[in-house]
Amino acid sequence: MKKWILALVACLTFSMTAFATIEIYEFENLEQEQQFKDLGNTLRCPKCQNNTIADSNAELAVDLRHKVYEMTKEGKSKQEIIDYMIARYGNFVTYNPPFTVATAILWLGPIAVVLFGFGFIVIRSRKPKVATTQEKEQWDADKEARLKALLDEKNDGDKQ
Known part of the structure; x- marks a missing residue:
């Protein structure tokens, strides 16, 4: 009986490491990788509000990282990706929102x-x-x- 409990504890312990996976993104060239890193540090997580999408572990940030990765792999430029994110999540998704009537008070x-x-x-x-x-x-x-x-x-x- 002790062997079964020990085996169960060992299985549960080793299975917990499966949740601590690291996301690996592979790119065709260095420019795409650099663009992905820049965008990860430029875009803000809409849920966390004070973290970049690269720093946040929220599910929304993970989804945004995947979307940025897909768009980068498709060959979209940095500005096109930022414009897409602003159209989808508003100016709040950038750390330096543009000066508009809506952001004038800020x-x-x-x-x-x-x-x-x-x-x-x-x-x-x-x-x-x-x-x-x-x-x-x-x-x-x-x-x-x-x-x-x-x-x-x-x-x-x-x-x-």
């Missing part, structure tokens, strides 16, 4: 926030401090007498 948003914040700080710092001067003008002898009376009352209360 390009101009951070600049607008910084300029708005800087302008707000400048305007607030140049504004005269009216509130403090008005408070000083409103301080008169009557308020001074009330303050002294309160302080004397407090001091007298401590002595009791």
